[in-house]
Amino acid sequence: MVEMIDLYKDYKVGKVLFPALRGITLKIEDGEFTAIAGPSGSGKTTLLNIIGCLDIPTKGDVLIDGTSMTTLSTKQKAEFRKNELGFVFQTFNLIPVLTAYENVEMPLILVNMPAEEKKERVISILEEVGLSEFINRKSNEMSGGQQQRVAIARALVKEPSMVLADEPTANLDSMNAKEILSLMKELNKKKKTTFVFSTHDPLVMEFAERIIYLRDGKIASDKKK
Amino acid sequence: MKILNLAWRNVFRHRRRTLITAAAISVGLAVMIYMDTMMNGLDNLAAGNIIDFETGHLEIFAKGYYREEGLFPLDTIIENPEFILQRIAKIKTIKGVTPRIKFQCRVNNGIDELPVLGIGIDIEKEPKVFETANTVVKGEYLKNPDDILIGKDLAKDMDLDVGSFLTIITRDRYGTYEAYDFTVSGLINTGHPLLDRNAVLMHINIAQRLLSMYGITELCIKTRDDNKLMQLKNEIAGKIGKDFEVYTYKELNAGIFDLSEMKRSGQFMLALVVVIIAAIGIINTMLMAVMERIPEIGMLKAMGFGNYNIVKMFIYEGGIIGIFGSLFGCFLGLLASLHLVYYGLDLSHMLENIDIIYPVKFIITGEINYMTVLSVFIFGVVVSVIVTLWPVRKATKLQPVEALRHV
Numbered sequence: 233m234v235e236m237i238d239l240y241k242d243y244k245v246g247k248v249l250f251p252a253l254r255g256i257t258l259k260i261e262d263g264e265f266t267a268i269a270g271p272s273g274s275g276k277t278t279l280l281n282i283i284g285c286l287d288i289p290t291k292g293d294v295l296i297d298g299t300s301m302t303t304l305s306t307k308q309k310a311e312f313r314k315n316e317l318g319f320v321f322q323t324f325n326l327i328p329v330l331t332a333y334e335n336v337e338m339p340l341i342l343v344n345m346p347a348e349e350k351k352e353r354v355i356s357i358l359e360e361v362g363l364s365e366f367i368n369r370k371s372n373e374m375s376g377g378q379q380q381r382v383a384i385a386r387a388l389v390k391e392p393s394m395v396l397a398d399e400p401t402a403n404l405d406s407m408n409a410k411e412i413l414s415l416m417k418e419l420n421k422k423k424k425t426t427f428v429f430s431t432h433d434p435l436v437m438e439f440a441e442r443i444i445y446l447r448d449g450k451i452a453s454d455k456k457k
Numbered sequence: 458m459k460i461l462n463l464a465w466r467n468v469f470r471h472r473r474r475t476l477i478t479a480a481a482i483s484v485g486l487a488v489m490i491y492m493d494t495m496m497n498g499l500d501n502l503a504a505g506n507i508i509d510f511e512t513g514h515l516e517i518f519a520k521g522y523y524r525e526e527g528l529f530p531l532d533t534i535i536e537n538p539e540f541i542l543q544r545i546a547k548i549k550t551i552k553g554v555t556p557r558i559k560f561q562c563r564v565n566n567g568i569d570e571l572p573v574l575g576i577g578i579d580i581e582k583e584p585k586v587f588e589t590a591n592t593v594v595k596g597e598y599l600k601n602p603d604d605i606l607i608g609k610d611l612a613k614d615m616d617l618d619v620g621s622f623l624t625i626i627t628r629d630r631y632g633t634y635e636a637y638d639f640t641v642s643g644l645i646n647t648g649h650p651l652l653d654r655n656a657v658l659m660h661i662n663i664a665q666r667l668l669s670m671y672g673i674t675e676l677c678i679k680t681r682d683d684n685k686l687m688q689l690k691n692e693i694a695g696k697i698g699k700d701f702e703v704y705t706y707k708e709l710n711a712g713i714f715d716l717s718e719m720k721r722s723g724q725f726m727l728a729l730v731v732v733i734i735a736a737i738g739i740i741n742t743m744l745m746a747v748m749e750r751i752p753e754i755g756m757l758k759a760m761g762f763g764n765y766n767i768v769k770m771f772i773y774e775g776g777i778i779g780i781f782g783s784l785f786g787c788f789l790g791l792l793a794s795l796h797l798v799y800y801g802l803d804l805s806h807m808l809e810n811i812d813i814i815y816p817v818k819f820i821i822t823g824e825i826n827y828m829t830v831l832s833v834f835i836f837g838v839v840v841s842v843i844v845t846l847w848p849v850r851k852a853t854k855l856q857p858v859e860a861l862r863h864v
Contacts, residue, residue, distance in 0.1 A: 286759055287858040307763055314761025321861070325756040329466040339760050341460060386760075 318387030377408030482782030490790025553585025577664025596643030755860025779841025797823030
């Protein structure tokens with residue numbers, strides 16, 4: 233369970249202070265399929281980054297399963313991300329010199345696991361995202377939808393407890409977006425993985441079970457379907 | 458897949474860039490190896506010329522003579538060489554011993570006069586120590602009492618040839634001027650500038666008569682095992698007593714061997730500059746690699762890669778470039794060195810009239826020191842890895858969120 237307590241985040245651009253989050257208090261239960269929605273600049277990505285220990289709040293705290301994230305060292309945060317989190321980015325961020333298989337295998341570099349098991353996991357997750365025929369393709373030889381599938385497979389391969397997806401459908405056409413979302417929903421149901429999205433895509437909101445609207449760094453509404 | 462594997466792929470993202478960076482290292486290291494080969498060859502050639510024509514492996518002087526060598530004092534000579542010869546006769550490692558008399562004189566062809574070094578030699582014993590007899594390129598070795606051998610270059614300078622007459626003018630042991638007429642019996646071409654341009658060789662007894670003395674100035678010794686030279690030196694010194702001094706050829710030519718060290722460090726510095734330029738190339742390449750992959754670094758960090766793994770990846774990349782560059786550099790250096798070893802560098806035209814201080818002429822051949830090649834290889838790789846650390850510092854300082862946002 234993720235608990236956010238009175239989160240504030242200010243960005244300093246030159247001499248001007250931009251408040252990105254202004255007092256967010258929120259709980260996300262395990263296994264949720266939640267979308268954080270809102271217009272540009274409302275603080276969606278910032279919130280996601282703070283949950284993912286990629287950024288630190290100016291004030292407030294994030295508790296994940298009772299552990300305060302603000303007290304962790306850089307190394308502990310990296311360790312936490314390695315063990316518990318998967319990320320999906322708007323721009324996919326695949327490594328262009330690697331094949332789909334190798335990109336998905338990346339997070340497992342850091343995990344102590346027999347090579348055979350790694351191979352099985354990568355192949356099985358690539359099958360689940362429907363890319364079993366593309367395992368040897370490099371990212372520049374794949375469509376945007378296929379690339380995002382690789383990114384999802386990469387986020388899921390180490391079976392994290394939570395996947396954070398920052399506008400995962402922003403660079404996809406509606407067909408591909410729908411497929412990707414169905415896929416994530418399916419994985420959420422099957423593996424009980426918590427999914428948190430930041431988005432302003434209505435399609436994502438359609439799929440989400442809970443929609444948290446942000447406006448000007450505050451929660452405007454929090455609806456569960 | 459391992460981090461090394463990823464680094465390998467990354468290195469070949471921009472093949473041309475990697476190739477150029479590696480090539481810069483290669484050139485630097487190849488220059489280092491080639492220069493070392495040349496210096497080794499030059500040293501060997503110099504040592505060979507000194508041993509074969511000038512001093513032998515060891516020289517024995519009367520006590521106090523060497524301090525004034527260069528002045529060729531005739532009052533501190535070995536009066537009774539037989540005494541020494543008897544004392545050292547049983548040392549088995551001695552291959553040959555020959556007496557010599559060295560003195561300052563002037564050679565006059567009737568028109569011009571040049572200062573040269575007069576060397577009186579014992580034609581019977583000389584070939585056991587020196588190679589002079591084998592270098593007569595025209596005419597013949599000393600035979601008649603008034604025969605004299607001169608270097609090819611001196612002959613050219615003085616317009617002399619086999620059969621020409623010349624006069625040697627010197628002061629004897631008591632300071633009185635003496636002159637003696639000689640006939641050039643042969644021309645020698647040793648490759649040692651001293652012998653070829655600045656010396657004349659005559660019968661030792663003629664030299665003695667010219668200088669009004671009975672002894673000799675030095676005994677030159679050739680050994681069978683030049684690795685144990687210091688041991689032999691001490692053994693001889695122990696047997697002949699304190700009235701005499703023994704020196705190795707290295708001690709006698711300390712100036713030249715010091716010069717060699719100086720040249721070596723000078724050339725090493727030059728090669729180092731080339732390597733530094735190459736290192737700047739690596740820094741540049743790695744800096745570009747870091748800059749263009751900032752979002753990727755952010756993604757790796759988000760995935761749980763700590764700074765340790767990121768640094769490891771870039772160090773591998775620098776190391777791979779270094780290994781390639783160094784391997785190719787060593788290959789290139791060896792190839793050029795092999796040419797120097799088998800064909801040599803012909804400097805005879807260039808150095809004909811120039812004194813390079815070094816006692817060598819003609820074709821300089823090289824000698825490869827494989828330990829140098831190995832050290833140069835290791836040096837190249839280590840430098841490549843070390844200079845990578847600086848650009849990588851930037852990658853470690855990045856917050857994952859900043860990196861991901863970077864466009």
